[in-house]
Structure formats: structure tokens, C-alpha cells
Amino acid sequence: MSMDEIQVQVEPEAEDSPTKVLICVNQSSIKGYPYPSLSCVDAFEWTLKKLVKRSSKHLFKLCFLHVEVPDEDGFDDTDSLYASPDDFKDLKHREKIRGLHLLEIFIRRCHEIGVPCEGWIRKGDPKEAICREVKKIHPDILIVGSRGLGPVQRIFVGTVSEYISKHADCPVLVIKRKVEDTPEDPVDD
Amino acid sequence: MSMDEIQVQVEPEAEDSPTKVLICVNQSSIKGYPYPSLSCVDAFEWTLKKLVKRSSKHLFKLCFLHVEVPDEDGFDDTDSLYASPDDFKDLKHREKIRGLHLLEIFIRRCHEIGVPCEGWIRKGDPKEAICREVKKIHPDILIVGSRGLGPVQRIFVGTVSEYISKHADCPVLVIKRKVEDTPEDPVDD
Numbered sequence: 001m002s003m004d005e006i007q008v009q010v011e012p013e014a015e016d017s018p019t020k021v022l023i024c025v026n027q028s029s030i031k032g033y034p035y036p037s038l039s040c041v042d043a044f045e046w047t048l049k050k051l052v053k054r055s056s057k058h059l060f061k062l063c064f065l066h067v068e069v070p071d072e073d074g075f076d077d078t079d080s081l082y083a084s085p086d087d088f089k090d091l092k093h094r095e096k097i098r099g100l101h102l103l104e105i106f107i108r109r110c111h112e113i114g115v116p117c118e119g120w121i122r123k124g125d126p127k128e129a130i131c132r133e134v135k136k137i138h139p140d141i142l143i144v145g146s147r148g149l150g151p152v153q154r155i156f157v158g159t160v161s162e163y164i165s166k167h168a169d170c171p172v173l174v175i176k177r178k179v180e181d182t183p184e185d186p187v188d189d
Numbered sequence: 190m191s192m193d194e195i196q197v198q199v200e201p202e203a204e205d206s207p208t209k210v211l212i213c214v215n216q217s218s219i220k221g222y223p224y225p226s227l228s229c230v231d232a233f234e235w236t237l238k239k240l241v242k243r244s245s246k247h248l249f250k251l252c253f254l255h256v257e258v259p260d261e262d263g264f265d266d267t268d269s270l271y272a273s274p275d276d277f278k279d280l281k282h283r284e285k286i287r288g289l290h291l292l293e294i295f296i297r298r299c300h301e302i303g304v305p306c307e308g309w310i311r312k313g314d315p316k317e318a319i320c321r322e323v324k325k326i327h328p329d330i331l332i333v334g335s336r337g338l339g340p341v342q343r344i345f346v347g348t349v350s351e352y353i354s355k356h357a358d359c360p361v362l363v364i365k366r367k368v369e370d371t372p373e374d375p376v377d378d
Contacts, residue, residue, distance in 0.1 A: 019239045046360060050208045050329045056245040140239045141362070165354055165363055171235060173330070173362040174354055 018061040018116065021047060022139035022170075024130055024160075025066050025119075027102055030188045034101035037189040039145030039177040044106060046175050047143055048113070057115050064106045064119035065133055066099050067126040096121070127163040134168045141171050147189050148176035207250040207305065210236060211328035211359075213319055213349075214255050214308075216291055219377045223290035226378040228334030228366040233295060235364050236332055237302070246304050253295045253308035254322055255288050256315040285310070316352045323357045330360050336378050337365035 023043060028035040036044075052060045103119040110117035122129045134142055146161035165172045177189070212233060217224040225233075241249045292308040299306035311318045323331055335350035350363045366378070 019242075050360075051240070053208075053245070053248055056242070056248060059242055059245060162354075165351075171239075171362055171364040173360055175360040 018059055019051075019141065020061050020063060020137070020139045021051070022063045022065060022134065022137065022142045023047060023106075024126070024142070024144050025064050025102060025106060026126070026189075027098070028189060030183055034098050034105070036102055036105060037145065038181045038183070039147055039175070039189050041145075042177050042181065043143050043145035043175040044109075048115075052115050057113070060115065062106075062110055062115055062117040063137065063139060064103055064117065065130065066102055066119070066121050067129040068095060068099050068121055068123045069126060070123060126160050127167075130160070130164055131168050134170050139170055141173055142168050143173045143175065146174050146176045147186060148179075148182075149186060207248055208240075208330065209250050209252060209326070209328045210240070211252045211254060211323065211326065211331045212236060212295075213315070213331070213333050214253050214291060214295060215315070215378075216287070217378060219372055223287050223294070225291055225294060226334065227370045227372070228336055228364070228378050230334075231366050231370065232332050232334035232364040233298075237304075241304055246302070249304065251295075251299055251304055251306040252326065252328060253292055253306065254319065255291055255308070255310050256318040257284060257288050257310055257312045258315060259312060315349050316356075319349070319353055320357050323359050328359055330362055331357050332362045332364065335363050335365045336375060337368075337371075338375060 023040070025040045025044070026037050027033075028037045031038075047062070052062070099121045103121065107117055107119050122133060130142070130144075142164065144161045144164055146159060149159060161174045165174060183189070212229070214229045214233070215226050216222075217226045220227075236251070241251070288310045292310065296306055296308050311322060319331070319333075331353065333350045333353055335348060338348060354361045354363060372378070
């Protein structure tokens, strides 16, 4: 078999269409409201520095997905009084606002530097919601931050990035949190 | 905490320096000599189409790593006669030539389309050799093809991509083989 027989096919018309990058963002478990997690900030920074560069911004479109996890008991850290059905409605509303504020951080930053973008919110289990979204919007690449947990921690918390790497229907880029960013409890983010 | 407090730092001078992409390439187990595996061809095609586009070729440098696996018994499929020490030397020489021919396919293609590149060969267990190389050359991203095996097949053959995702010291992009490329035995590649 000759070396000339291997041909990499690149359709000319598709080559320079924007690469659709799906970035999953979530809230920090330690840094207050509405701070994004260390690992998703790392993933976003990496994407800007290493993929979406100054001279190739038009070649990418960043899509931000935030998955809202339904809280098991519906309570948060504030000393709220729940006395009427409206109080619970209010709780759900606040959760939604929180997600919007989180997305706003990334969308605002993209607008500042001129990168085409959009963002949206889904509800459910993050692993499954992300894989469902991939099937729906067909990103060219899915970028997820990872806490880079060791095997022992991984057993207890599971990791979204590991599941997604195996199950998402598109190329998956996992970006581990910087070592110097690791909080006291590495399960935090 | 205000939304303005989150700042993504992009050092201006580093922003447009070439992104160093390490792509692992290996031989096909089914397609003859010196054909690259289906999954590494997919990974290479993806990289050209989705990252290294016509107008941003200068923003990337592709590095091709081929890891030669020392054959356990030293025999290959040919009907060679081993009667002298030189016969074995010849065997090692042929193995090296095979690796060079494999690299040449990718290097030649990059030159044709004008993408900066280089390639080299290492010996040993692919998983470990790849992780060692990452520590040495510090790529911005490591791209590996994957056969996308199901859980049962994975148990028996292990997968290099899974190991690397966890252990390599840089962002890892796993690109699964296209479904339509899957050979009769999915363990083949």
C-alpha cells in the first residue's frame, strides 16, 4: 500500500465555518455568589488563550451551558422563612436568577473581547443534561473543566468530566484545574 | 461579590504564540503497511478541520508522536528465517523504518497544506511513553483518537485514551472513531 493512498479529506467549503465550542459552566462551591467554579474558569481561560486567539475570533462560536441541579431539600444557606406557597416559588426564581448571573459573567467577557457566543440553562443531573444537549446542538467540541481528583476522592464524588468523556457524542476536551488553584478540600471547586 | 470581580487573565504577549498540539499516531491493526489507525486518522482530520483552519495555520504547531511497542516475541507476520544475530538487527531496523513511514504520512500532509509540524518516535508502553513526553515537551493540548469501545471490550483491551485522560499533565482531547469506520471487530483499528 502506497503512502499516497492515504488522503485526508477536508471539504473546502466547511473548513472555515465557525467551530462550535460548548463550554459547561457551574457555580463555585466555595467562592460565594455567583462565582463560577475554579475548574470552569480555568477551562474558559484556556479556550481564550489557546483556541480563540485575537486573530481567529471569528472562527469560533462559544456556547455556554449551565445545568441547574434541583436541590434535594430545596433549602439554601439563607435564614428564609417558608410560610406560604409563594415562598417556594420565590426560591425557584432565585435559583434561576443565580444561573443567569453565572452565564452573564461569561457572555459579558466574550462581548468585551468580541467573541461570538450564546448561553443557556438546563435542569437536571449535569452528566445526563450535558450529554442530551450535545445530541441536540452537535458541538464540534465540548470543553469541561475537571477538579483533577485522585482515585480515592473520585470514588466518593464521581466526576462529571469522566462520565462525559465516555458518553458524550462529540470530541471532549478535559481541562484539569491548575494545581495552585486546589482548595484545602480538593473536592471543593 | 460583584460580577466585575471575576477577571479572566490573558497575557497579551502570549495570546498569539502558536498553540502546540501533540497528536499521537499509531499503525492500523487491519489496513496493512504503513497505514495509520482509523482513530488517529480521524483525530488528525478533526484537528485540521476544526482547529487548524486555512486562515489560522500559523497559530498552531502540530507535533506527531509515534510510540513503537516492543514486540513480545520479536516476530512479525512475514515468513522470515532467523538464523544469525544480524537477522534480529534487521528486524529492529524494519520496525524503525515502519514508524518513520507512518510519521512521514502526517508530516507530508502538513507540508502540503502549510502547517508547521514535527514528528518523532519513542519506544515503550504507549500510555507511559505519551505521559512522559507530555512532561518533557509541555504541549498546550494532547489529541488522541479513541476506538470508542463499549464497557465489555474496554475491560479486555484497556484503552490508552482513558489512561491518558486521567494521567497526562495537560489538557487532553479525545476524539472517538466515527461509527461508520468501525471494523467488524471493534477492537481492531
